[in-house]
Amino acid sequence: MSTNNLPPFPSNVPTAPLVRLSLSKLQSHDVAESQRLLQACEDIGFFYLDLQDSTIGANLLTLADELFTLGENLFSLSLKEKQKFDFARQDSYHGYKAQGAVVVDRQGNLDANEFYNVSKNDILDLIPPLPSPLLLRHSRPMLKSFIHTSHTITILLLNHLNTHLSLPPSTLPNLHRLSALSGDQVRFIKSPAPVHSYSTRKATSTPTMGPHTDFGTLTILLNRLGGLQVLSPNSEEWTYVKPLPGHAIVNLGDAMVKFTNGRLRSNVHRVMRPPGEQGGCTRYSVVYFARAEDDVPLRRLEGEGIPKEEKGKGKEKVVSSKEWVLKRALGRRVDLGKGVDYDGTRGTEGGRY
Numbered sequence: 589m590s591t592n593n594l595p596p597f598p599s600n601v602p603t604a605p606l607v608r609l610s611l612s613k614l615q616s617h618d619v620a621e622s623q624r625l626l627q628a629c630e631d632i633g634f635f636y637l638d639l640q641d642s643t644i645g646a647n648l649l650t651l652a653d654e655l656f657t658l659g660e661n662l663f664s665l666s667l668k669e670k671q672k673f674d675f676a677r678q679d680s681y682h683g684y685k686a687q688g689a690v691v692v693d694r695q696g697n698l699d700a701n702e703f704y705n706v707s708k709n710d711i712l713d714l715i716p717p718l719p720s721p722l723l724l725r726h727s728r729p730m731l732k733s734f735i736h737t738s739h740t741i742t743i744l745l746l747n748h749l750n751t752h753l754s755l756p757p758s759t760l761p762n763l764h765r766l767s768a769l770s771g772d773q774v775r776f777i778k779s780p781a782p783v784h785s786y787s788t789r790k791a792t793s794t795p796t797m798g799p800h801t802d803f804g805t806l807t808i809l810l811n812r813l814g815g816l817q818v819l820s821p822n823s824e825e826w827t828y829v830k831p832l833p834g835h836a837i838v839n840l841g842d843a844m845v846k847f848t849n850g851r852l853r854s855n856v857h858r859v860m861r862p863p864g865e866q867g868g869c870t871r872y873s874v875v876y877f878a879r880a881e882d883d884v885p886l887r888r889l890e891g892e893g894i895p896k897e898e899k900g901k902g903k904e905k906v907v908s909s910k911e912w913v914l915k916r917a918l919g920r921r922v923d924l925g926k927g928v929d930y931d932g933t934r935g936t937e938g939g940r941y
């Protein structure tokens with residue numbers, strides 16, 4: 589799907605004023621850019637990352653184009669074929685998730701997108717390969733490059749934050765080693781165009797992906813059509829994040845809130861049908877989720893820039909990165925016969941959705 593053939597994002601809808609950071613400036617340790625990164629991570633935990641001005645960024649954009657095509661081909665396999673790779677009953681969040689398999693709200697409305705999650709552990713041969721469609725087996729080198737490139741960008745961003753938080757050198761990077769088992773994954777998403785008119789799906793008011801915070805450390809998101817919305821940190825207002833060509837949307841996940849005792853933000857977001865003319869199009873995304881290594885406990889790290897625990901505040905149970913991601917990733921599935929504990933599977937901004 590070429591970006592050129594898509595209808596434009598409408599000019600009359602309010603959009604979130606996210607900052608645009610330059611990957612190349614962050615690579616060259618530009619002090620002001622690094623400060624803007626910290627500010628964005630404290631204020632909303634979302635920012636645009638301009639990938640066009642750096643070799644590794646340009647590499648990610650090229651790979652993303654190839655992955656968008658791969659995603660389209662992957663989702664055009666038959667439902668029966670795709671469902672062979674849904675491993676949720678084996679307590680795994682890798683592989684396929686059909687449309688309508690998770691609830692998006694307390695009322696029990698269902699989601700309207702398909703996922704295919706590809707595990708880093710698998711692609712980097714840290715575990716025996718998971719069963720997967722032929723198409724994905726042929727694409728392992730491309731997936732490997734995408735994982736390597738996304739991970740390099742993740743480590744760069746974590747190093748900047750490590751410094752701002754006055755953590756001992758490499759504390760954050762050392763919790764995210766590429767060679768260690770973790771829940772890192774590449775996610776393909778498809779939200780099909782409505783079959784009749786877009787008034788069918790209780791339509792414009794029910795999200796295709798419910799409000800959530802991301803479970804891991806950092807997310808690198810590539811999408812081309814609008815639909816992603818962030819909940820404003822200081823009000824109950826949802827605003828669209830307009831996709832910008834050449835940029836990724838980066839956001840922090842719950843692990844960063846726990847590591848920094850709330851100094852950095854994992855903001856609530858959701859996905860609606862794309863706005864305006866875009867509403868009639870099928871929407872695809874390609875995402876890289878960077879997550880802490882499986883056995884990392886999600887708790888405050890020791891550093892001068894990290895607020896101390898409040899005295900007398902009841903201690904939350906500390907869970908490992910693996911347990912947290914598993915609970916959050918499968919907790920809203922309606923097809924596992926376990927019931928859904930909506931409140932028990934919310935993230936670090938649980939009170940807000």
Ligand SMILES: O=C(O)CCC(=O)C(=O)O
Nearest residue numbers: 777802811816859873875
């Ligand atoms: O598709 C998008 O724009 C957002 C996807 C998302 O939030 C997620 O997969 O966690």
Ligand SMILES: [Fe+2]
Nearest residue numbers: 800801802857
């Ligand atoms: Fe998300």
